[in-house]
Amino acid sequence: MHRDTGIGIGLLALCALLYWQAGLVSAPPFVPIGPAFYPRVVLLLLAGLALWLIVEDLLRQRSPAPVKAKPTQPAPNYRRVLLGFIVFFGYVAGLSFVGYPAATFLFVLGLGWSIGPHSVRELLKLTVIAVGTTLATYLIFEKYLYVFLPRGLLF
Amino acid sequence: MELLFGTCLALFEPKMLLSLCAGILAGIVGGAVPGITITMTIILALPFTFGMPSLQGLATMIGVYIGGSAGGLISACLFGIPGTPSAIATTFDGFPMARKGQPGRAVWLGIWASCIGGLLAGIPLIVGATQLAYLALNFGPWEYFSLFILTLSIVASLSEQSLVKGLIASAFGLLVTSFGADPLMAIPRLTFGWDFLRTGFPFLPILIGVFGLSQIMSDMEKSGIVSDGPVFDRDVDMKVSHLAVIREIFAQPVNLIRSTLVGLWIGILPAVGGSAANILAYDQAKKGSRHPEKFGTGIPEGIIASESSNNANVGGSLITMMAFGIPGDAVTAVMLGALIIHGIQPGPMFVVTNTQIAYGMFAAYFLAHPLMIILEGAFLRFALPAVRLPQHILAPIVLVLCVIGSFALNNIIENVWTFFIFGVLGYGMVKTGFPLAPLILGVILGDMIETNFIRAIMTDSDWTLFITRPWSGVMLALAVLSFGYSLRQRRRAAKRAVAAAESEADIEF
Numbered sequence: 194m195h196r197d198t199g200i201g202i203g204l205l206a207l208c209a210l211l212y213w214q215a216g217l218v219s220a221p222p223f224v225p226i227g228p229a230f231y232p233r234v235v236l237l238l239l240a241g242l243a244l245w246l247i248v249e250d251l252l253r254q255r256s257p258a259p260v261k262a263k264p265t266q267p268a269p270n271y272r273r274v275l276l277g278f279i280v281f282f283g284y285v286a287g288l289s290f291v292g293y294p295a296a297t298f299l300f301v302l303g304l305g306w307s308i309g310p311h312s313v314r315e316l317l318k319l320t321v322i323a324v325g326t327t328l329a330t331y332l333i334f335e336k337y338l339y340v341f342l343p344r345g346l347l348f
Numbered sequence: 349m350e351l352l353f354g355t356c357l358a359l360f361e362p363k364m365l366l367s368l369c370a371g372i373l374a375g376i377v378g379g380a381v382p383g384i385t386i387t388m389t390i391i392l393a394l395p396f397t398f399g400m401p402s403l404q405g406l407a408t409m410i411g412v413y414i415g416g417s418a419g420g421l422i423s424a425c426l427f428g429i430p431g432t433p434s435a436i437a438t439t440f441d442g443f444p445m446a447r448k449g450q451p452g453r454a455v456w457l458g459i460w461a462s463c464i465g466g467l468l469a470g471i472p473l474i475v476g477a478t479q480l481a482y483l484a485l486n487f488g489p490w491e492y493f494s495l496f497i498l499t500l501s502i503v504a505s506l507s508e509q510s511l512v513k514g515l516i517a518s519a520f521g522l523l524v525t526s527f528g529a530d531p532l533m534a535i536p537r538l539t540f541g542w543d544f545l546r547t548g549f550p551f552l553p554i555l556i557g558v559f560g561l562s563q564i565m566s567d568m569e570k571s572g573i574v575s576d577g578p579v580f581d582r583d584v585d586m587k588v589s590h591l592a593v594i595r596e597i598f599a600q601p602v603n604l605i606r607s608t609l610v611g612l613w614i615g616i617l618p619a620v621g622g623s624a625a626n627i628l629a630y631d632q633a634k635k636g637s638r639h640p641e642k643f644g645t646g647i648p649e650g651i652i653a654s655e656s657s658n659n660a661n662v663g664g665s666l667i668t669m670m671a672f673g674i675p676g677d678a679v680t681a682v683m684l685g686a687l688i689i690h691g692i693q694p695g696p697m698f699v700v701t702n703t704q705i706a707y708g709m710f711a712a713y714f715l716a717h718p719l720m721i722i723l724e725g726a727f728l729r730f731a732l733p734a735v736r737l738p739q740h741i742l743a744p745i746v747l748v749l750c751v752i753g754s755f756a757l758n759n760i761i762e763n764v765w766t767f768f769i770f771g772v773l774g775y776g777m778v779k780t781g782f783p784l785a786p787l788i789l790g791v792i793l794g795d796m797i798e799t800n801f802i803r804a805i806m807t808d809s810d811w812t813l814f815i816t817r818p819w820s821g822v823m824l825a826l827a828v829l830s831f832g833y834s835l836r837q838r839r840r841a842a843k844r845a846v847a848a849a850e851s852e853a854d855i856e857f
Contacts, residue, residue, distance in 0.1 A: 228530035269569035309740025
């Protein structure tokens with residue numbers, strides 16, 4: 194199955210789920226249009242567009258494939274992106290458990306190390322940056338701007 | 349005029365002036381660092397403005413916007429890498445001029461052209477925003493609904509890749525605002541029993557995720573450091589005669605005014621932005637020149653066209669934002685969010701009921717330009733090597749500030765999860781060719797579209813009023829025209845591509 198067709202089918206499924214969910218809202222009897230009316234209009238519009246996407250994709254598959262130009266840039270490094278998302282997910286999850294200072298220190302160090310060069314000098318540099326970022330943001334936001342950052346087990 | 353001077357004086361208070369300067373400096377640094385856009389810089393500046401009074405916070409953001417629009421030219425001229433998309437065309441002539449041994453002339457031509465273009469656009473900003481806001485006061489729900497639909501249709505039509513993907517992104521943005529309490533009766537819907545969703549998805553974490561996280565992850569795909577390029581020589585001579593540079597700019601009045609007008613117009617169009625303005629202005633300057641063949645070899649015309657247009661674009665974006673509450677680009681979208689955080693409702697009533705703040709914004713806009721010249725001069729002397737930060741150091745720091753920006757909105761961790769989820773969605777959209785701007789515009793306009801749509805139907809059940817009321821009818825007709833025009837353009841482009849492929853195949857045969 195082609196990518197856009199898959200996205201279109203996924204959108205249709207989402208529309209169906211949300212259309213059903215919108216029907217569960219109890220509408221007050223004294224108003225002509227209930228709160229489910231607008232979401233349902235948007236969902237019908239989105240479903241129509243998803244069908245258009247699928248049809249356009251199927252028609253494109255039928256027509257002769259255009260001549261592909263040779264890539265001029267190196268292939269994207271998706272491993273780094275995946276690592277980035279995993280480390281960032283860990284950071285967001287860790288904020289509520291260990292608190293902002295510890296989670297931020299580990300995140301800056303961890304992400305910098307996982308996507309950067311590996312050497313003792315780099316590790317030392319990253320440690321200094323992690324401590325500096327944690328301290329600077331903590332002091333500026335907590336002590337000066339009174340923005341209370343997430344608390345956890347360690348702080 | 350008195351009000352403008354009065355608020356100008358208020359901006360000279362040390363706290364205000366310091367915030368404005370800090371904003372400009374942050375904008376210059378953010379603009380100069382390749383990989384950090386103005387949108388990203390303003391997102392990072394956002395949490396710092398939460399605790400400030402409204403005008404101080406908005407002045408800081410205007411500073412970031414103006415500083416960032418001019419900051420991108422530094423790396424464009426010296427390294428050949430545009431610091432921001434709005435400085436792409438500056439690279440075409442700025443970098444060759446710097447390589448010819450005139451880096452100071454290239455950079456200062458850009459800085460002064462930015463300043464003059466921005467100041468020229470300030471006049472239509474004051475007149476246009478005020479007059480358009482008064483015009484919009486006569487609008488009923490039908491006209492507002494049609495205006496927002498026109499805005500969405502323009503943005504979706506301007507999507508580069510596919511019209512249907514632009515429309516899907518817009519509709520998805522509208523769907524996102526359907527979660528939570530409906531705007532008229534506050535009855536929760538589509539919550540799946542989750543308390544957090546009873547108030548709907550918060551706008552700013554969505555914006556930060558869609559633009560911030562997806563941008564960082566897209567940069568991470570590139571294995572090397574962000575700011576690869578020719579090594580900057582610390583001892584490079586940036587000295588120039590400022591008078592000669594200004595004279596050189598004013599020697600081309602047609603180029604200057606045309607590029608300023610192009611920037612202003614692109615700014616007024618919703619969600620197009622400086623990236624289109626500088627390229628279009630450069631293209632127009634080339635077409636209108638007596639020696640178009642010299643463009644790209646390091647001539648001042650190209651730098652002046654690109655830089656005057658991208659700062660004039662700021663004025664245009666602010667007109668749409670202040671008059672209608674519609675963002676001219678992603679940066680003004682963040683500013684709209686900041687207005688709401690400070691308890692100010694954007695829309696035509698903003699200029700009328702918050703005159704002090706509106707005129708304060710005008711004054712900050714004017715004041716920021718000369719300050720930008722001074723601060724950019726200082727930046728060139730002391731902080732230029734800082735723009736070459738490697739990505740593995742830059743990315744974690746930027747993400748930490750994004751997390752704080754999302755969390756600080758109302759101190760709940762769910763906002764950070766919203767940021768993460770929409771960041772993943774934004775990255776997925778980039779990779780599958782869905783444009784981000786229509787999604788964000790849908791999220792911004794969603795509540796207003798629903799409110800005006802329902803209000804119009806509840807006031808009078810006659811659907812034809814959307815077409816028969818003059819302003820509403822004209823705007824809907826324009827929406828259909830924009831849609832039809834875009835469809836026709838794409839069909840013609842597709843036919844041309846097929847014809848080109850066939851002729852290529854014939855040659856090979």
